[in-house]
Amino acid sequence: MVRVRARFAKLGKVRWTSHRDVARMWERALRRAGLPVAYSGGFSPHPLLSFGLALPTGCESTAEYVDVVLDPERSRTGGETWWTADPGEEPGSWVTRMAAGFPEHLTPLLPGGVDVVAARSVTADMPSLQQAVTSCTWRIDVPGDPAPVVVAVETALAAGSLLVSRERKGRTEVDDLRPSLLAMRVVPDAAGERATLTVETATRPRGVRPAEIASVLGVSFGTACRTHQWIERDGSQEEPVVTRPALGAELLGCAS
Amino acid sequence: MTSLWPQIEPLLAQVVKPARYIGGELGAQRPMHGAGRVSWLLVYPDTYEIGLPNQGLQILYEILNERGDAAAERAYAPWTDMEAQMRAAKVPLFSLESHLPAGEFHVVAFNLSAELTYTNVLNLIDLAGVPVRVADRSSDHPLVVAGGHCAFNPEPLADFVDAFVLGDGEEVVGEINEVVAAWQAAGTGDRSQLLRALSRVPGVYVPWCYEVAYDEGRLVAVTPRFSDTPDRVEKRVVADLGAWPYPRNQLVPLIEVVHDRLNVEVFRGCTRGCRFCQAGMITRPVRERPAEQVADMVRDGLARTGYDEVALTSLSTADFSGIEHTVAQIVDDPRSNGQVSVSLPSLRVDAFTVGLAAEIQKVRRTGLTFAPEGGTWRMRRVINKLIREEDLYSAVEGAFSQGWRRVKLYFLIGLPTETDEDVLGIVEMARTCVDIGRRYQRGVTVTASVGGFVPKPHTPFQWFGQDTAEELRRKVVLLRDAASRVRGLTLRWHDPKASVAEGIVSRGDRRIGAVVEHVWRAGGTFQEWSEHFDLSLWETALAACGLDVDDVVHRDRTEGERLPWDHLSAGLHHDFLWQDWVDALAEAPVEDCRWTPCYDCGACTGIGVEHVVASAAAPAGGSQGTGQDLSTGGAVPVRFLETPPMAVP
Known part of the structure; x- marks a missing residue:
């Protein structure tokens, strides 16, 4: 299994939805994209997504995160799409390329105001956002x-x-x-x-x-807007997914 | 028209579930308003979560917005906290797409799915800033229309709604739009001209065009006031469901709602002939959607919405021709990657077959629900729901043996001729189901959900005097005592008082309008919600209007009595309904005319529409219409695969 960590914004009217609502929006968007999301086992399987800190209903954010677990075994199913692996492509290369496509391809599949700004692959041993x-x-x-x-x-x-x-x-x-x-x-x-x-x-x-x-x-x-989430590493702070400054500045003036 | 959003947004921080009021769903349209377009506000008179999934409203929403001469937006009833905020801030009812004031639309159209929402209808008209009574409206006010199943007895809302639509709305909604556009173009501003023009549209009932006469407290006549007003309004029927593949863009809400899944209507109408069921009577004949179109709508709908569940909807989906193939096609589609589950609301145990059971359990196993409705075979013959106990038990055995742990059973109490033995039969049936389950696993639960029967217009039971709340309560206590001795059985029941309030409106005549208004003015909104329902408001209102609950609700009607909806037709002959009522009392069942000769109920012949059914044979195991001896019920081959369910990844 491979993991993609995406950073997204939640701005405008959609800020009145809850954290759980956002989780459902993501599940549907990933299914619409046809991405090979991994599922849990059991009688009631659910897609393996994990979100970081809950954002209170009514607050905006330019720094929300989700980890998506994907199944490289299915990297060539679903016909020719933006995320389809090339024949013989290594999972590492595939997941990097796929993550790079998240902002462009998933933003249109999410409700207005939920914009994917960046994504990268993270290794399985990385701690969860939580x-x-x-x-x-x-x-x-x-x-x-x-x-x-x-x-x-x-x-x-x-x-x-x-x-x-x-x-x-x-x-x-x-x-x-x-x-x-x-x-x-x-x-x-x-x-x-x-x-x-x-x-x-x-x-x-x-x-x-x-x-x-x-x-x-x-x-x-x-209004309140979460502009950053921080991970402490070796005494300094870094963001789970760094955005290019130009991209952050475009976001409705919400970036700090 | 200007958006009210700047006034609305500050209120949202003060209310629960603020996303009810923001719009922005996938599938929401951006309607173009302006000259040459009639603007419609389609309103569901209950909360967003209840109203959003309504398919009727979504169908009309798309059909109107596809027209060059119309624009349609949506609204739902704001919850009481939001209403208080809105009234305090002088914010009227608003649309979700553009947040426009409701009062500025040309047409405000309500979906009437349940009688207890009527006080909300009045409240929403008021919240729109429109006079609640037809008589008080001027040409500046929107036209107020309503449709849906409850429109088949519109009289309790006759003083508040300008026009009602009977039957399928797909075609008539455009005709109404054209009448309104022509009236606007003529520029006379004379509202009575508009109402009279509407009354000439087939399927449209304009109460203002009819005079109502009473004698000694009984309705005796409903007479047209104008020579061009029809004596009787016939319902509209869409002959070919395949010509209307709607909704094409089902709305996907941002928040969780009821029926939160892709819904595809596989057929409309039902001829099983359950005598208590208004939906089955008023939506005849049966019109199936072509199986290829169902497959296309499911495939496209799943890809577009991202849902992982699809419901194939109808009044009895297991009766759809080729249902097993249709379900298998969805579940086995490689694009769904084994993750798309199918739900079949309204399952009949007698048409629930081997293949179907195997298919629907492949992905996710939720509870299984069956509706025997009556606790004894005698009772089920009276109501013409001919499910034998053996049918139910073998279906339940199959379910438990394949790993299902929960089974839910729906029943009605307060049915005509019901005895205590019939009532206690409910617990007996449920107990047997629990015993069957125990043979396969521990910890099985069976839930028996019991509703109080409310007779509905245009059904054979329209003449029946409804049980009193005390009698329903007594039967609930009987059930509760018996059920308390059965481990693994959970009994749930509907509040008998709510059945009485529903009964007041269900068969009420025009005088009930004053009762509805009284309850609304006393603060009685959201009467469908137990935390707001209050029977005493209804009792006070009846008394204030000089009406008696026994007379309105609990009295048997006679054959010759004029019923408040006799000038409105669902296509069914009076003689057919009366004969079916007499047959019910004699415990004589009738067959399903889809697969057996016509018994001339009137639904097809009167309208010139035939049943549209792909299969000439009833589904395997159907105990009605399969030519078997109805006096004992039929042998029903319900079996399950012996292999365990497919492993899920």
């Missing part, structure tokens, strides 16, 4: 006078703890968000009508939603 990603960057738009937002960010960063409560299985749980806020800066716009927050959050012990950040800051946000 294990590998340690932090992500959010860009949060806060409409209104930026001055109180600037103050709120300073206060939050200076605080020793930032407690939030949430309902979980009928019980109220209190968490401290402060350790999860790795970095935060605020940029007021020139006209003084809005502020843009850039926040880096850790994924462990749990992910932090933009709504929670807004709530500890005491502000209400317009």
Whole structure:
């Protein structure tokens, strides 16, 4: 089996769909492409796809990821398509070529606003997205006078703890968000009508939603966009799939 | 018309399932509005998840958008949280494609699939900013039309809907479009002219054109008000389903909906003759889609949508000529890579054969559902659902022996002539199924799902006085007590109170309109949903309108009584229906006329359309119409392959 890791954006109206909805969109798009996706066994086989961190419904993103497991045994089934292996082509070469075709060929098969921006092959021994990603960057738009937002960010960063409560299985749980806020800066716009927050959050012990950040800051946000997910390697950060800068900049100004 | 999206989007963060309101499905059209085009808003009066898969709405959506003189968009009932947000923000009902205000469309068309959605119809008309009553509308307001199975007794909505369509909509929708376009072009702005022109279109019923008379609380006459208004409106029938391969571009929603799969209609109509079944009576004759067209629609549909499941839909899919071959073709298609499963809703055990069972279990094994409907052979003779216990048991044995663990059985209670023995027969049947399952594996479950019978117009049971909620409740308790002693049997039942509310509307005359309006004004929307259903709203409304539930719902009708839908025709002769009612009481069954001589129900002869059936013989094992002795039921060769199911990769 081989694995392709794709990076995609979720922008516009489609942001109101859920993480599970996105998984179904991918399953259907891969079937429409006829790609030889591998299936689980059992009485109710399902395609082997795995997504990274869930994106909260209503948030946009230019940095979503999915790992797709494909079966090289079937690399020449389905007639002549963009992904068909050449006779005698090695699986390694095949998967690299196929991954390169993901943005062009899968984007039209996904709903508007879900755009594949890059893909690459990853080896079977690479940790899953779920294990590998340690932090992500959010860009949060806060409409209104930026001055109180600037103050709120300073206060939050200076605080020793930032407690939030949430309902979980009928019980109220209190968490401290402060350790999860790795970095935060605020940029007021020139006209003084809005502020843009850039926040880096850790994924462990749990992910932090933009709504929670807004709530500890005491502000209400317009839109939130996840712009990066980060893998920590040898003390430095890298993205699971790097996009060419030109491509990122095209994406509706959502890239940081 | 301008998009309301900027006003809508801020509301979405406040509601559950916001993607219900965004549109953007695969297959969604980008309709062109403008001069020379009649704009239609097609509305399903329930939530997006329930309404989106509706095939009737999708068919009309495509047919209208293919026309050069029409443009159609869709809307569904916003859930109560969204409605509250919309009303607070003064956002009217809107379309999903362009997010346009509903009130600015020329035609607002409702799909009527269930009586308990009627309060939603009123609510949606109101949410569109349109007066709910026909009498209060002006030429500035959209034309409000409705179609679907419930339109066969439109009287409870007669005061609120300008025109109803009876029967198949494929052809008549274009004729209506032309009438509206011509009226617009004439520029008189006189709404009554439009209504009268519509009343002359075959299959279109305009209640405003009819006077209704009562005497001593009984309906006695429905009379045309104009010389060019027909005395009786006949339903429309599409003779050749093959000429209408729709939907060509089935909508693929972004969120999970009911029936979330490719749906291909393999035939329309059913002549099994189950006497409780309104769908089977009003959609006659049987018209099969050519098998090659089914295969094409399945193949193209799967490739286009990316679904991994296809349902072959009809009222009794195992009766489709060559069903085994059709299923095998789908499952064994190399392009599907062994991952495409086929579901066959409405399976009859007596037509469920060896090959079929083997085919549908190749990919994914979900639960199997059968609908014996009645708990005893006597009961099933009354309702003319001639499934023998042996048929059911051998099908169930086959299923359990091949590894299925769950079997679901559908039953009705509150049927005519029903005794407690008939009711308890349900548990007996289910118990036997559990016992059979235990022989093959541990942990089998059988679910018996029990609904309260509501008599429907244009059926032989239209004269039957429906069981009261108390009587249905008593029967449910009988069942529950008996079922509690059977391990492995789960009993589910429909709320008897909901059956009463459904009964109020099902056979109601025009006076029920005031009841529906009353319930709506008291906040009674989403009555199909148990968390919102409230029988007391209906009881209060009946009392306020001076009507009595016993008279409206629980009273047997007499042969000579004028029924509220007698001026509307589903093609069935009154004499046929009455004879079938008399036969039912005598426990006398009738055969399926697809494969036996005609008994002149009227459906074919009145309309000049024949059954279109590819096979001259009934499917293997059919106990109706196979020439066997109906007094004992037939020998039914239901067997299963002895090999285990194919291994899945």
